[in-house]
Amino acid sequence: MLAESEINRVLTVTAHPDDVDFGAAGTVALFGDRGVEVTYLVVTDGDAGGNERELDNSGMAELRRAEQTAAAKAVGVTDVRFLGYSDGTVVPSLDLRRDIARVIRQVRPDLVITHHPDRNYQFIAPSHPDHRAVGGSALDAVYPDARNPYAFPELLTEEGLEAWTVREVWLTGGSTPDHWVDVTDAIDRKLTALQSHVSQVAHVEGFADFVKERFASWGKRAGFGEGRYAEGFQVVQTA
Numbered sequence: 001m002l003a004e005s006e007i008n009r010v011l012t013v014t015a016h017p018d019d020v021d022f023g024a025a026g027t028v029a030l031f032g033d034r035g036v037e038v039t040y041l042v043v044t045d046g047d048a049g050g051n052e053r054e055l056d057n058s059g060m061a062e063l064r065r066a067e068q069t070a071a072a073k074a075v076g077v078t079d080v081r082f083l084g085y086s087d088g089t090v091v092p093s094l095d096l097r098r099d100i101a102r103v104i105r106q107v108r109p110d111l112v113i114t115h116h117p118d119r120n121y122q123f124i125a126p127s128h129p130d131h132r133a134v135g136g137s138a139l140d141a142v143y144p145d146a147r148n149p150y151a152f153p154e155l156l157t158e159e160g161l162e163a164w165t166v167r168e169v170w171l172t173g174g175s176t177p178d179h180w181v182d183v184t185d186a187i188d189r190k191l192t193a194l195q196s197h198v199s200q201v202a203h204v205e206g207f208a209d210f211v212k213e214r215f216a217s218w219g220k221r222a223g224f225g226e227g228r229y230a231e232g233f234q235v236v237q238t239a
């Protein structure tokens with residue numbers, strides 16, 4: 001596994017506004033504390049989300065981009081990029097692989113954080129079809145597309161983007177996490193990030209308690225002890 005000192009740039013690739021905040025915002029905040037540069041790539045605008053809403057899909061897309069940008073700021077991230085795919089219809093595709101490979105070559109991250117591409121049979125919520133499609137395409141973009149100069153050759157010939165090898169990928173939402181990050185020092189910032197998604201969570205009663213209980217239970221599972229909070233990942237070595 002990469003040592004802390006080997007992680008200087010991180011790219012997260014997630015399907016919807018709020019996914020990175022549920023899965024990894026505490027870890028992202030701690031990266032920021034150490035001076036690591038973090039970029040968010042969000043594949044859809046979350047335009048099919050929301051409850052009892054008054055906005056059409058394009059109004060919702062604009063609102064959710066703004067909410068994600070605010071959530072990023074709460075954990076120190078200012079580089080937030082959107083691919084504008086349509087919420088709820090993402091499939092693993094060559095277009096998506098190329099679009100993610102492009103950003104990998106632009107950002108040149110040591111570490112990519114994305115969705116686990118397999119269905120989690122213990123806990124269905126993280127296994128939204130968009131999540132699985134994005135996770136699978138992100139892994140394909142890491143290996144082989146971004147590192148192979150002959151994959152999507154237009155990225156090199158037309159955009160001047162040199163091949164780049166990502167050394168490690170951390171997957172969120174899987175059933176077999178094997179790396180836990182103690183996010184106790186960042187749990188308040190993670191909560192602020194999540195609560196920035198006003199259209200998604202403002203109507204949820206007891207949301208803060210729900211979040212704290214969820215990540216405290218992972219703190220126990222990780223062996224960090226009572227009153228500690230954790231985020232969990234499955235680590236994939238990719239170099």
Ligand SMILES: [Zn+2]
Pocket residue numbers: 015016019128131
């Ligand atoms: Zn999602």
